[in-house]
Amino acid sequence: MIRNKPEIVSPAGNLEKLKFAVTFGADSVFFGGGMFNLRDKAGNFSPEDISEAVEFCRTHDVKTTFLLNSFLHEKDIDAAEKYIKSIEHFDFHAVMISDPGMLQLVKNSNLKSRIYLSTQMSTLNRLSVKFWKNQGIDRIVLARETTLKEIESIRDFSDDEIEVFVHGALCISYSGRCLLSRFMSGRDANLGECSQPCRWKFSLMEEKRPGHHFEFIEHATGTEILSSKDLCLLRKIPDYINAGVNAFKLEGRMKSLYYVANVTRIYKNIVENIIAGNSLEDKFPFWESELDLISHRPYTDDLFNEFDDLGFRGVPYIKKVMFMGYADAVPQGNEVKVKVFNPIHLNDRLEAIAPIKNNIINDTQLTVVKIFEDDTEDVLARPGRNCRIIFDKKVPENAIFRKRILSPEGA
Numbered sequence: 039m040i041r042n043k044p045e046i047v048s049p050a051g052n053l054e055k056l057k058f059a060v061t062f063g064a065d066s067v068f069f070g071g072g073m074f075n076l077r078d079k080a081g082n083f084s085p086e087d088i089s090e091a092v093e094f095c096r097t098h099d100v101k102t103t104f105l106l107n108s109f110l111h112e113k114d115i116d117a118a119e120k121y122i123k124s125i126e127h128f129d130f131h132a133v134m135i136s137d138p139g140m141l142q143l144v145k146n147s148n149l150k151s152r153i154y155l156s157t158q159m160s161t162l163n164r165l166s167v168k169f170w171k172n173q174g175i176d177r178i179v180l181a182r183e184t185t186l187k188e189i190e191s192i193r194d195f196s197d198d199e200i201e202v203f204v205h206g207a208l209c210i211s212y213s214g215r216c217l218l219s220r221f222m223s224g225r226d227a228n229l230g231e232c233s234q235p236c237r238w239k240f241s242l243m244e245e246k247r248p249g250h251h252f253e254f255i256e257h258a259t260g261t262e263i264l265s266s267k268d269l270c271l272l273r274k275i276p277d278y279i280n281a282g283v284n285a286f287k288l289e290g291r292m293k294s295l296y297y298v299a300n301v302t303r304i305y306k307n308i309v310e311n312i313i314a315g316n317s318l319e320d321k322f323p324f325w326e327s328e329l330d331l332i333s334h335r336p337y338t339d340d341l342f343n344e345f346d347d348l349g350f351r352g353v354p355y356i357k358k359v360m361f362m363g364y365a366d367a368v369p370q371g372n373e374v375k376v377k378v379f380n381p382i383h384l385n386d387r388l389e390a391i392a393p394i395k396n397n398i399i400n401d402t403q404l405t406v407v408k409i410f411e412d413d414t415e416d417v418l419a420r421p422g423r424n425c426r427i428i429f430d431k432k433v434p435e436n437a438i439f440r441k442r443i444l445s446p447e448g449a
């Protein structure tokens with residue numbers, strides 16, 4: 039039974055990514071300002087960016103969640119209070135907190151937004167959901183470790199709004215509750231500075247043989263004793279909708295604009311097809327192949343079984359395409375202004391992906407016919423530049439360009 043149409047909640051590491059998340063179908067976006075959010079290195083938004091983001095989302099009927107989800111030390115309290123004052127005039131749909139102290143500061147402020155609880159608080163059961171509801175929380179992002187059965191059970195006892203992560207990186211510990219990064223690089227995961235040392239390569243060294251490293255070989259392809267696969271709940275989305283989840287969250291404020299746009303459109307498309315009662319089986323190959331064409335570690339749809347079945351088969355990143363750039367203006371037939379992220383050469387064969395509207399997929403393959411920079415013809419479009427590029431065929435609106443690194447056969 040479908041209880042509601044879940045929102046697709048997309049990450050926005052900067053204003054540019056936010057606009058693409060919205061254009062590619064996000065119902066809601068989350069982002070942080072200069073302080074007190076759990077991604078200090080995610081680009082973050084200046085006050086001007088926040089203002090533009092809120093206005094852009096308002097005009098596109100998309101909700102905004104502003105992140106205040108880091109944990110407060112004693113020394114942070116006054117600064118947090120001041121910071122909240124500085125942003126309380128923004129019309130966010132919601133703010134996201136983790137720390138009960140931050141909750142108190144938000145409640146004491148003039149912020150009119152709803153209040154969401156971050157996955158960092160590891161909410162796993164209905165009693166915790168009730169507890170936080172009674173504290174004034176409007177939506178709870180469940181711990182990534184919550185199973186589908188547990189979600190169904192929570193829903194049997196409560197109508198409170200719940201959000202779950204459906205795609206992206208996982209921690210080997212309870213989300214972010216880990217000191218590895220602080221220990222190894224002085225960057226605290228609980229303050230949003232995780233350097234992800236759980237993904238690093240580890241080896242064993244015997245005391246009397248300095249420099250002689252013995253790798254932990256779990257299987258033929260690597261040494262992954264700590265690193266997790268990436269989450270991908272695509273195949274389970276129908277079950278999660280039936281379980282009454284209100285919002286599906288996509289991880290990845292640090293990831294590329296291409297990642298954000300593509301993951302957003304795929305999850306939006308599957309939700310729309312389920313709500314419309316369409317058959318899904320014929321569409322899974324396209325959805326799965328697109329999710330395979332973003333950089334990722336091997337996917338898992340069950341964090342718990344992953345540990346049971348020794349499924350750590352090759353945690354090294356899988357990367358089959360390179361993000362080349364995006365259409366920076368409305369295309370005029372075969373011609374478009376491109377913001378370039380990786381070098382584009384004459385005769386390059388690129389793929390353009392575009393938002394999916396009414397189930398129409400406008401993706402296409404194009405060949406670069408001419409390149410102009412400042413009206414001068416060139417053979418190369420350089421990263422960081424805006425170039426006018428003429429292709430061999432029509433460019434879809436809002437196109438993002440990618441290039442295969444491996445042939446499909448070798449991929």
Ligand code: SF4
Pocket residue numbers: 208209210211213214215216217218219227232233234235236237
């Ligand atoms: S080191 Fe790994 S497990 Fe620990 S917080 Fe960072 S990403 Fe998560």
